[in-house]
Amino acid sequence: MGDIVNLRRARKDRKRETTAKEAEANRLAFGRSKHERTLTEQENTRAARLLSGHERLPDPAPSND
Numbered sequence: 001m002g003d004i005v006n007l008r009r010a011r012k013d014r015k016r017e018t019t020a021k022e023a024e025a026n027r028l029a030f031g032r033s034k035h036e037r038t039l040t041e042q043e044n045t046r047a048a049r050l051l052s053g054h055e056r057l058p059d060p061a062p063s064n065d
Helices: 007-030 034-053
Strands: none
Touching: none
16 A cells, blocks of 8 residues: 655645746746845945046136136
8 A cells, every 4th residue: 555645745846846847947047146236336436446546637618707
């Protein structure tokens, strides 16, 4: 005689397993940790700030005094 299986529990276990597989695939495809995202954002902000600090502004128009 076979083991008694709770069908509700088996269905939930199967659903957890499939969602875990999908989550793993998404992590591989899209995933970066929050630390990596914030680090990249900070690097981009710093680079933009340094670049704008080296920007040369046009000379003001000479006045006709």
